[in-house]
Each structure stands twice: as C-alpha cells, then as structure tokens.
Amino acid sequence: MPLPCARCHSPLPAWELAGHDVAVCTHCRAANTVRAFPAALVPAGAPAPAAFAAEGEAACFDHPSKRAVALCGQCGRFVCQLCAVAFGDATLCPSCVAAGSGQAKAANLETSRTLYDSIALIAPLISLLFWPFTLVAAPGAVVFTLMKWSQPISLVRRHRWRFVVAVIIGLVETALWVWGAIYMVAALRTKAPA
Amino acid sequence: MGCYIYGGGSSDEGPGMTQASQRYRPLPGHRRGILRGARVWMAGDHLLSVKSYRVREEYKRFQFRDVQAIVVAQCPRFQISTRSLLLALIWLSAFGLSSSTQGRQLLPEWDNTAMWLIAAALVCAWFYISFARSCRCRLLTAVSNDELPSVYRTWTARRFLAQVEPRIAEVQGRLVGNWFEAVDAYTIGPPGAPAEPASAPPRPAARSRAFWSTLFVALLFVNSVTMLGTLHSPVAVVLWLASLLVLAEVVATVGVFLQHHRGIVRPGMKWLAIAAIVKIGLVFYVAILMMSAASAATQGMNRSVLFESSTYVLLRQIDAWVSLALGLVGVALLLRSEYSE
Numbered sequence: 353m354p355l356p357c358a359r360c361h362s363p364l365p366a367w368e369l370a371g372h373d374v375a376v377c378t379h380c381r382a383a384n385t386v387r388a389f390p391a392a393l394v395p396a397g398a399p400a401p402a403a404f405a406a407e408g409e410a411a412c413f414d415h416p417s418k419r420a421v422a423l424c425g426q427c428g429r430f431v432c433q434l435c436a437v438a439f440g441d442a443t444l445c446p447s448c449v450a451a452g453s454g455q456a457k458a459a460n461l462e463t464s465r466t467l468y469d470s471i472a473l474i475a476p477l478i479s480l481l482f483w484p485f486t487l488v489a490a491p492g493a494v495v496f497t498l499m500k501w502s503q504p505i506s507l508v509r510r511h512r513w514r515f516v517v518a519v520i521i522g523l524v525e526t527a528l529w530v531w532g533a534i535y536m537v538a539a540l541r542t543k544a545p546a
Numbered sequence: 547m548g549c550y551i552y553g554g555g556s557s558d559e560g561p562g563m564t565q566a567s568q569r570y571r572p573l574p575g576h577r578r579g580i581l582r583g584a585r586v587w588m589a590g591d592h593l594l595s596v597k598s599y600r601v602r603e604e605y606k607r608f609q610f611r612d613v614q615a616i617v618v619a620q621c622p623r624f625q626i627s628t629r630s631l632l633l634a635l636i637w638l639s640a641f642g643l644s645s646s647t648q649g650r651q652l653l654p655e656w657d658n659t660a661m662w663l664i665a666a667a668l669v670c671a672w673f674y675i676s677f678a679r680s681c682r683c684r685l686l687t688a689v690s691n692d693e694l695p696s697v698y699r700t701w702t703a704r705r706f707l708a709q710v711e712p713r714i715a716e717v718q719g720r721l722v723g724n725w726f727e728a729v730d731a732y733t734i735g736p737p738g739a740p741a742e743p744a745s746a747p748p749r750p751a752a753r754s755r756a757f758w759s760t761l762f763v764a765l766l767f768v769n770s771v772t773m774l775g776t777l778h779s780p781v782a783v784v785l786w787l788a789s790l791l792v793l794a795e796v797v798a799t800v801g802v803f804l805q806h807h808r809g810i811v812r813p814g815m816k817w818l819a820i821a822a823i824v825k826i827g828l829v830f831y832v833a834i835l836m837m838s839a840a841s842a843a844t845q846g847m848n849r850s851v852l853f854e855s856s857t858y859v860l861l862r863q864i865d866a867w868v869s870l871a872l873g874l875v876g877v878a879l880l881l882r883s884e885y886s887e
Contacts, residue, residue, distance in 0.1 A: 355734050356691070358619035358684040369726035382619040385703070387711055388725060390718045391688070392614035392734050464604045471601045481827035482796070506603055508570045508587050508596055 355392075357384055403433065413445065424448055465507060468500035469514035476521045490525030493518045570594060574705035575696035578628040584695035586706070591717070593685075593710065595694060610717040612687040614734050616710065618703045623680035625698055630672065637665055675699065691735040755880050758801030759815045763876030765795045766822065766869050773866035777859055792826055799823050814879045822872055829865045836861065 354363040355375075362379035364386065369375045375384045403419045410420040412432030420430030424445035431437075437444045472493050479489035497515045505512060570587035577584040583598040593608040641661050683697035683706070697703050769791045776784050799819040806816040836857055 354732075355615055355617060356684075356686075358617040358682045358693075359621045361691075364617075366726050370724070377619070380621075382621050384620075385618040385707070386615060387617075387707060388615040388721055388734075389613055389714050390721055391612055392686075393721070393725065393728055393732055394688075461607065462605060464602060467598075467601050467603060474601065481823070482830055485796075506596075507605060508572075508585075508594065 355386060355388065357382055359384075414447075462507065465504065467506055468496070468503050469505050469512055469518070472497045472500065472518035473514040473521075476518060476525055486525045487529055490522040490529070493522035494526070497522070573696075573709055575694070575698070575702040577625070577696045577698065579625075580628060580631070586694055586696055588710070588713065595685075595692065595696075597695065606690075606692065608685055608687060608690075608692075610714045613685060613714050613718075614688065615686045616683065616707065617686070618681050618683045618697070618700075618707070620681050620700060622677045623682070623698045624676045625680075633668060637661070637668065641665075686735040689736050756805050756811050758798055758805050759811050759876075760880065762795070762798035762802050762815075762819060762822070763873055763880060765791065765798050766873035766876055769795060770866045770869035770873060773862050773869070777862060795822060795826065812879070814882075815876070818872060818876055818879065822869075825865070825868055825872070829861065833858070833861060 354366070355369065356362065357364055357377035357380060359382040360377060360380040362377055364375045364384055365378055368378070369386060373385065375386055376382070377384060404417055406419070410430045412418040412420050412435055413429040414435055415432050418432035418434065421433050422431050422436045422443040423429070424431055425439075425442035426444050426448040429445050429447075431443065431445045435446055437446060437449050439449070475489045475496070476486060476493040479485040497519050501512070501515060505514075570589050573586045573588050573593075575586060581600055585596050585598075587594045587596060591610055593610070593613075595606045595608065597604045597606075644658060644661055679700050680698055681700050681703050683694045683703055685692055685694055694706075697706050772787055772791060776787060799822055802811060802815055802819040805811045806813065806819075840855060840857075
C-alpha cells in the first residue's frame with residue numbers, strides 16, 4: 353500500500369507528494385505533511401531461506417539439515433540463517449532469547465510496567481472521597497511503599513518522589529486517625545465523671 | 547539473519563537493564579488526560595511511545611532504521627487536557643470569588659463582565675485551536691502503522707518532526723530524486739489492515755456478565771429499592787442498612803475493577819463502577835455538609851431530627867433514583883450480546 357493519509361488511511365496520490373511539502377488527501381481533503389525515509393523503499397519479504405548443509409558442514413542445532421551460519425553468543429549452539437537472532441552486535445539462538453537469561457536478558461523488551469509509585473500515591477488520595485477508607489488506605493500506602501520501593505518504576509521517569517509523597521500523606525492521615533482516637537477517648541473520659 | 551532485536555547490552559546487566567539504562571529524552575508533545583496520557587521519548591537508536599494509564603504504562607519502540615514514514619494530517623481534535631481543566635478551575639474559582647465579594651467591593655464592578663469575556667475568549671481559543679490547529683500523526687514501519695497520541699497540535703508536530711527527522715536521516719540517509727514515483731511500487735506500513743498495530747497482543751473477549759458485575763448491578767437495585775422503601779423508617783435501621791449496602795457496593799465495584807483489569811468484563815462496566823463510586827462519595831460528603839449546616843443553624847438539635855429533615859430525605863431520594871438509573875444502565879450492559887463488539 354502506498355503512503356496512507358494519517359486521518360482516513362486512504363492512499364495519498366503520487367502527484368500530491370511530488371514537489372509539495374503538503375499532500376492533500378483526495379478522500380478526506382486533509383493536508384498531510386509527509387516525511388518518507390529510505391526504509392520505505394526496501395522491498396518487503398521473508399528472510400532468505402536457510403541453505404542445506406553439505407556433508408561435513410556444521411548444521412543448525414534446531415534444523416540438522418540446514419547449514420549453520422553463526423554461533424549463539426550465549427550458549428554456543430550452531431544456528432542457521434532462519435534461527436539466528438541479531439541482537440545488537442551479538443547473535444543469539446531462539447532458545448536463549450525465549451529463556452531470557454544472561455546476555456539475552458535484555459532481549460525481553462518490556463512492553464508495559466505497573467507504576468507502583470502511582471498506586472501508592474493514588475490510594476490515600478482517592479480514599480479521601482470516602483474518608484473512612486483512609487483508615488485502611490493510609491497505612492496501606494505506607495506499607496505498600498515499603499514493599500515496592502525497590503521495584504522498577506517507569507521506564508522513562510527516574511524519580512521516586514511519588515513514593516515519598518505517598519508515605520507523607522499516609523503518615524499524616526494515620527496521625528489524624530490516631531489524634532482523633534485519642535481525642536475521642538479523652539472526650540469520653542472527661543464526660544464520664546460528670 | 548533470521549530476525550533482528552535491537553538494543554544490545556552486556557551480560558552482567560539485570561533484567562530490562564538495557565532499556566532502563568537508556569537515557570530517554572522527551573520529545574515535543576505531551577497528551578495529558580485525566581485517566582490517560584501519552585508521550586514520545588527519544589533514545590540513542592529508537593523512539594519510545596509511552597501510553598500511560600495512571601497506574602500502568604505501555605511502551606512501544608520504533609527503531610530509527612525501521613521508520614518508513616511519518617505522516618501528519620491536519621484535522622480537528624477536541625482534546626480536553628488537564629491544563630484546560632485547570633484553566634477552567636481557575637476561572638471558576640475567580641468567578642466564585644468575584645461573585646462572593648461583590649457586596650464588599652473588593653473587586654471592581656465590571657469584574658463580572660470581564661470574567662464572562664475571559665471565559666468566552668478561552669472557549670473560542672480552544673475551539674479555534676481544536677478545529678484549525680490540530681492534527682493526527684502516524685508513524686509507519688514495515689510492521690506497524692501507529693498513531694502518536696501525544697502529537698495532536700500542528701505546532702507540536704512541527705517541533706516533533708524538527709527533532710526526529712534529522713535523527714532518522716542520520717541513520718537511514720535521505721530520499722533523493724523522484725522518490726514519490728517509486729513509493730507506489732512498495733508496501734509502506736504493515737500489509738493488510740493498516741490501522742491495526744501488528745504487535746497488538748490478543749486479548750480474551752471481554753463480556754459484561756460476570757459474577758462481580760452481576761452482583762454489582764443487583765446491589766444497585768437493592769440499594770435503590772431499600773432506600774426508597776425506608777425513607778421514613780427509624781434512623782437506626784436506615785443508617786445500618788445504608789452503611790451495609792454502601793459497603794457491599796464498594797466491595798462489588800472493587801471486584802468489577804479487578805475483573806476488568808483481568809480482561810473479563812468490558813470497559814462499560816468499569817465506567818459504571820466508577821460512576822457508582824463517585825455517586826457514593828458525593829452523597830456521603832453532601833450528607834455531611836447538610837448535617838453540619840443544620841446542626842450549626844439549630845444548636846443542640848437531636849440527630850434523628852436531622853435525619854428526618856426534608857432535605858436529607860430529598861438527598862436519599864436523589865441517591866435512590868440515581869442508583870436506579872445506574873442499575874438500569876447496568877442491566878443494559880449485562881444484556882448486551884457478548885459478541886456484539
């Protein structure tokens with residue numbers, strides 16, 4: 353499919369792309385600013401098929417009939433054209449990538465993370481909507497922070513201030529509960545003799 | 547080679563250390579929503595699109611060498627960001643202040659007109675920007691055609707392209723000559739369905755009818771009927787019943803949230819649970835405010851008298867009818883065909 357319009361996905365005509373910075377979509381009339389790169393002109397297709405191993409040639413560990421083209425940088429197994437996984441400057445076998453051990457640890461690219469610091473911060477704040485829940489949420493936030501402090505937070509944020517703020521809010525709310533309880537007990541004691 | 551995984555890293559690094567040790571630089575454009583946000587970050591060899599859902603972040607990487615094209619289409623985008631909401635809140639606060647201090651002459655007399663003019667200007671500016679200065683940005687690789695939600699204003703798109711284009715060109719080089727004539731002969735973006743990201747993980751089909759969602763909807767009805775039936779009952783009975791039902795409703799909403807998180811129930815039920823929680827909180831605080839006001843006005847009034855006052859009964863009636871409405875919405879969600887979406 354040629355370059356699609358970012359709004360309606362209809363193909364942008366070549367005459368619109370020619371010589372203009374902006375290509376107008378013939379379908380939705382949206383003005384598209386297009387930046388194309390050489391990767392767009394690389395023919396799509398499957399990787400080259402692995403060659404058959406001749407007599408005496410090293411064969412792939414997983415495909416004994418295929419000629420080995422590289423060694424796995426992690427376990428040292430022979431891998432064929434099909435099995436070789438290029439990872440940075442190294443070549444790994446699919447088993448090592450799947451196992452995610454050693455050098456292949458980094459191959460397990462994370463696609464999501466739970467933000468424990470945000471959970472710790474939100475819990476004592478959102479419980480204010482129905483304040484009796486702060487009795488549980490406030491100390492819960494402090495304990496949760498202590499439990500999850502060393503867990504990785506966001507991939508892009510590097511500060512743990514949310515944890516700190518969560519602990520402060522949690523402690524303040526807990527202190528208020530304690531103060532309230534003491535105040536109530538004191539009030540009951542002063543009322544009792546009368 | 548069979549396939550490529552980019553990144554690299556030394557063998558003594560911990561899990562995910564390659565990514566964690568990458569220095570990411572924020573790129574222009576930041577979508578700030580109440581519940582969702584998005585931003586694109588740049589590392590040495592790739593772009594990282596981050597979609598955040600308050601307590602969770604989802605990542606997608608685009609290697610510079612894989613990027614086939616970036617297309618920005620001008621189109622209306624009516625996004626309400628947290629900044630817009632903050633502006634609205636500031637305006638509301640200022641308006642409230644000016645209204646409450648008019649009698650005391652703390653602010654000039656024309657402040658009311660000025661406030662409305664400012665509001666009109668802000669709304670007009672938002673409409674103009676949303677309609678005429680907004681865009682949709684898509685990034686195409688051989689296997690994906692993803693929208694970048696953080697780039698939704700034209701000036702942001704310009705700054706985004708100004709930073710990203712040289713980096714990609716540095717890795718890939720530049721297209722020269724009549725490249726647009728050759729483009730038609732190649733496949734740009736993923737073959738087949740262009741709008742769907744190729745790596746979207748298959749999720750189990752969510753449904754609306756599950757244990758917690760059914761219990762939650764049933765509790766909404768029970769709550770509604772009980773409140774309507776005990777509007778003039780003795781205070782002690784009402785308080786105990788209301789507290790127990792509210793507690794059960796909160797537990798059921800937590801169950802709904804968990805089931806939604808596990809992909810068992812649909813988002814509609816989650817939003818219904820959020821609405822129910824907000825309703826519970828509002829009713830709770832309004833009731834407290836009403837009772838505080840009433841006890842301040844009539845010192846030493848008996849608590850049961852306050853509970854039997856017409857305003858409190860009205861609040862409970864409203865609560866009951868809202869619960870009933872939410873319950874009906876819940877039934878509609880439960881009865882929806884499991885395969886309709």
